Amino acid sequence: MPAVTSRAQRAAHPIAIVAIAAATLIFLAPILWIASTAFKPRAIATSVPPTVVFTPEVTPFVKLFTKRVQLKEPPTPEAYEAAPWWEKTILDGGERVLRVGDDVQLSQYPNRFLNSLIVAVISTVLAVGMGTFTAYGFSRFKMAGEADLLFFILSTRMLPPIVVAIPMFLMYRTFGLTDTHVGLIILYTAFNLSFSVWLMKGFIDEIPKEYEEAALVDGYSRLEAFFKIVLPEAATGIAATAVFCFITAWNEYAFALILTNRRAQTAPPFIPSQIGSGLPEWTVIAAGTLLFLLPVAIFTFALRNHLLRGVTFGAIRK
Amino acid sequence: MAVLATLDPNSRAASRGWSDLTIRNAFILPTIIFLIVFNIFPLVYSLGFSFTNYRASVNRPAEFVGLQNYRELLSNPDIWNNFTITAQYVILSVGGQMIVGFGLALLLNRKFPFKGLVTTLLLLPMMLSPAVVGLFWKLLYDPSWGPINYALGIGKFEWLSNPTNALIATALTDIWMWSPFVMLLALAGLSAVPKHLYEAAAIDRAGTFYTFFRITLPLITPLLLIALIFRTMEAFKTFDLPFVMSTANVQTIAIRLYQMAFQSWDTGRASALAYIVLIVVLAITNIYVKYLNKVKER
Incomplete structure (x- = not known):
């Protein structure tokens, strides 16, 4: 980017770099803090001043995934030796992992994580699938009232979740869809569909019409041209849209809070609910938070060239 | 159709x-x-x-009450208070985001090592789940061992335990989350300003301030306005972050709506309030989309 534009700016360069470094550090500090807490020994997690240098341990992650009980007496040396490495870290803390037979009893976390994954993946596939077809329809064919229809589609995305949640809750209760994966999938699909249409329309608008016209001349039908010419050309756009939809569904809180409580509960309402009960183990909560945020962080890097387009519903491209 | x-x-x-x-x-x-x-x-x-006194928790048919819900809501000072808190939240957080985000964009709009990486890292907060962000900021704000009090050296400051502090604390978190959004749009605007304008200004010996106010600002105003309207709309609807951080102390209209609908089970009245909120949101959406189309045409 041509940036150094005036003498004043050029002179400030070293200062600017220091300022950039400082700003980056300040912005990342909260994330770094939660990430480091996830590897801290329990005793120093809430120390004042905060402990910066420590030996990282994975105990919080083992605890995150397992159900545990307090040990009444220390384990026998034989039992301690026989335990797998990850269980030793639990035994060291005066607890043992609950088992039924030989099966380790899992905590609720993996289940909530899995629910998030199921709901986010399926709703993304549906929203991007339908959205791509619709975007093609809007992109290639003239239609009276097109702008109004597109506004209508976008406006559904702008509805506050709480406003939609009231009637949806009543309807879901009638049809037995509360606390089901299907219920959340429908809502997240509807929520992401408008976004997907707008974003995909931007991507498809960029594919030259001549490609399809050439295919039509070659004897393809319009449908064949769509599947064999347009879809492959739009692959990058489809992938970017899918990642955005996934992140939205993955992060969604209000609908999940209102419409699920056990079976289909996703991670966002579950993670904060852990601090309501008894003495919370901050390191375990931090571990759960870190694991939950990690996919989004990775996707953000994958998406970095499409972020602007995504947050403006495809209106602004770089 | x-x-x-x-x-x-x-x-x-x-x-x-x-x-x-x-x-x-x-x-x-x-x-x-x-x-x-x-x-x-x-x-x-x-x-x-919204025209009935229906309660979803009671097995009793809804009775038509006409406009009573709307009349009572609009004359209820508590509800107006919720709107006032929401407005304060919007002004604080969106105002802060515009300043911090634009500042970051001006800072980043130059060549420096690892530019791509730094920009992406700065954009991370806005991609995260607001509910989970709310949770870990609650830990950061902890009065007795939270790192924020320690870093600022302000003893056991109670960030979330009274309405004024909690409003500021949640708005600060919102600023942390969404300044990157403003930064992203402002950076796009800044990089699109034609370079020859700056060259011409330099030849004319125009000062930094003159260049900024006469060239940079007018050219990126449309993008800043998009950021402003979009963030205003989102902040007006805000629920997740203050709900997780301090339900009792940051009573935005969305939180009030949630409590009315799903804790008091005053379904009829909550539906009416939902409609009042909806009208406001649709009005802002309309402005937003008009503006978006305008910028798109350029």
């Missing part, structure tokens, strides 16, 4: 397989129908409830 029949019936493809008209309808109608069934129909359904 008031559409159909503007396609060329003689197009080549019309003679093979599906006609263009069929394809267009088959591609577009399912989405429209889906959105009507799962977004518009529920809203119509709750419009009906």
Whole structure:
């Protein structure tokens, strides 16, 4: 980017770099803090001043995934030796992992994580699938009232979740869809569909019409041209849209809070609910938070060239 | 749908397989129908409830009460207080985001090592789940061992335990989350300012301030306005972050709506309040989309 534009700016360069470094550090500090807490020994997690240098341990992650009980007496040396490495870290803390037979009893976390994954993946596939077809329809064919229809589609995305949640809750209760994966999938699909249409329309608008016209001349039908010419050309756009939809569904809180409580509960309402009960183990909560945020962080890097387009519903491209 | 029949019936493809008209309808109608069934129909359904005294927790049929819910809501000082808190939240957080975000963009709009990496890292907060962000900021703000009090050296400051502090604390978190959004749009604007304008200004020996106010600012104003309107709309609806951080102390209108609908189970009245909120949101959306289209045409 041509940036150094005036003498004043050029002179400030070293200062600017220091300022950039400082700003980056300040912005990342909260994330770094939660990430480091996830590897801290329990005793120093809430120390004042905060402990910066420590030996990282994975105990919080083992605890995150397992159900545990307090040990009444220390384990026998034989039992301690026989335990797998990850269980030793639990035994060291005066607890043992609950088992039924030989099966380790899992905590609720993996289940909530899995629910998030199921709901986010399926709703993304549906929203991007339908959205791509619709975007093609809007992109290639003239239609009276097109702008109004597109506004209508976008406006559904702008509805506050709480406003939609009231009637949806009543309807879901009638049809037995509360606390089901299907219920959340429908809502997240509807929520992401408008976004997907707008974003995909931007991507498809960029594919030259001549490609399809050439295919039509070659004897393809319009449908064949769509599947064999347009879809492959739009692959990058489809992938970017899918990642955005996934992140939205993955992060969604209000609908999940209102419409699920056990079976289909996703991670966002579950993670904060852990601090309501008894003495919370901050390191375990931090571990759960870190694991939950990690996919989004990775996707953000994958998406970095499409972020602007995504947050403006495809209106602004770089 | 008031559409159909503007396609060329003689197009080549019309003679093979599906006609263009069929394809267009088959591609577009399912989405429209889906959105009507799962977004518009529920809203119509709750419009009906907004004129009743229905309570979802009691097995008793709804009674029609006319405009009573709306009248009571609009004359209830508590509700107005919720709107005031929401407005304060919007002004604090969006105002802060515009300043911090624009500042960051000006800072980043130059060549420096690891630019791509740094920019992406700075954008991370806005991609995270607001509920989970709210949770870990609650830990950061902890009065007795939270790192924020330690870093600022302000003892056991209670960030979240009274309405004034909690409003500021949640707005600060919101600023942390969403300044990157403003930064992203502002950076796009800054990089699109034609370089020759700056060269011309330099030849004319224009000062830094003059260049900024006469060249940079006017040219990126449209993008900043998009950021402003979008963030205003989102902040007005805000629920997740203050709900997780301090339900009792940051009573935004969305939180009040949640409590009315799902804790007091005052379904009829909550539906009416939902409609009042909806009208405000749609008004802002309308402005936003008009502006978006305007910028798009440039």
